[in-house]
Amino acid sequence: MQLKERLKVIYDMIPPCNILSDIGTDHALLPAYALINGKCKKAIASDVKKGPLKSAENTVRQFNLEEKMDLRLGDGLEPISEEEADTIVIAGMGGQLISEILQKSINKAKKANSIIIQPMTRQKVLRVYLWQHGFEILDEALAKEEDKLYQVLKVRYTGMVRKDWKPVNEIVGEKLAEKKDPLLPEWIEREIKKQEKIVAGIKAAKNPDAQLLKSVQNLLKDLKDLLDTL
Known part of the structure; x- marks a missing residue:
């Protein structure tokens, strides 16, 4: 089996x-x-x-x-x-x-x-x-x-x-980062692409939500920084 x-x-x-x-x-x-x-x-x-x-x-x-x-x-x-x-x-x-x-x-x-x-x-x-x-x-x-x-x-x-936690921890579990799960880089790369699309969508809006844009950009930065450590 x-x-x-x-x-x-x-x-x-x-x-x-x-x-x-x-x-x-x-x-x-x-x-x-x-x-x-x-x-x-x-x-x-x-x-x-x-x-x-x-x-x-x-x-x-x-x-x-x-x-x-x-x-x-x-x-x-x-x-x-x-x-x-x-x-x-x-x-x-x-x-x-x-x-x-x-x-x-x-x-x-x-x-x-x-x-x-x-x-x-x-x-x-x-x-x-x-x-x-x-x-x-x-x-x-x-x-x-x-x-x-x-x-x-x-x-x-x-x-x-x-x-207390950072938004990035909701997407990438801390245990995954600690143990450097072999699939984690691919997981983060996929999440980065999702967040980049969200950023593009916010920027393309007639009245972009500045606060939302900043929070997503901060999340995007944290994801990229985490990826660099793997």
């Missing part, structure tokens, strides 16, 4: 655990791989839709995991009870939705030893939510699959609320 690069990076960030809960499961491939390789003792694969769970049933049967994996229908963290899973994975969703899932079941999220998060969009929204609600970012990595780049974060609730 092989995982594609995105799921492999998520898998690599999962610590050894008793029960792994995969929220919004993708054919249950990730929890199946974790069980087969002994990273967790039991797993729960859940989804809000019946279709993915049907696919998950096939995976469970294919690898004879009926005694080790539970399949559950439900929204977000609702299918699991407090302290049932010591490691939770929430991957393949937008950053806004992930934030809402955590907030809706905040007590369950607080009890997990680690939560592995992989947002598809709105990473900045997710980071700010984590900082403002007492979640510490323990580790980060980038994954590249079919020319797309993905951020993967390992977080844990500590109750320590972060109040």
Whole structure:
């Protein structure tokens, strides 16, 4: 059994655990791989839709995991009870939705030893939510699959609320910069292009917003400075 690069990076960030809960499961491939390789003792694969769970049933049967994996229908963290899973994975969703899932079941999220998060969009929204609600970012990595780049974060609730950060930290995680992730230069280069387009758009407007222009230009400078250190 092989995982594609995105799921492999998520898998690599999962610590050894008793029960792994995969929220919004993708054919249950990730929890199946974790069980087969002994990273967790039991797993729960859940989804809000019946279709993915049907696919998950096939995976469970294919690898004879009926005694080790539970399949559950439900929204977000609702299918699991407090302290049932010591490691939770929430991957393949937008950053806004992930934030809402955590907030809706905040007590369950607080009890997990680690939560592995992989947002598809709105990473900045997710980071700010984590900082403002007492979640510490323990580790980060980038994954590249079919020319797309993905951020993967390992977080844990500590109750320590972060109040200060630079806008560049919302785009480029500090852990990524510290460890000089091999994909980070490409990630930053893509972000620089996005911000350059925004600058051009502001300048082309009839009444350019001077304050917005300055903030984006400052962000652009910080991104370029960070790229120079890699």
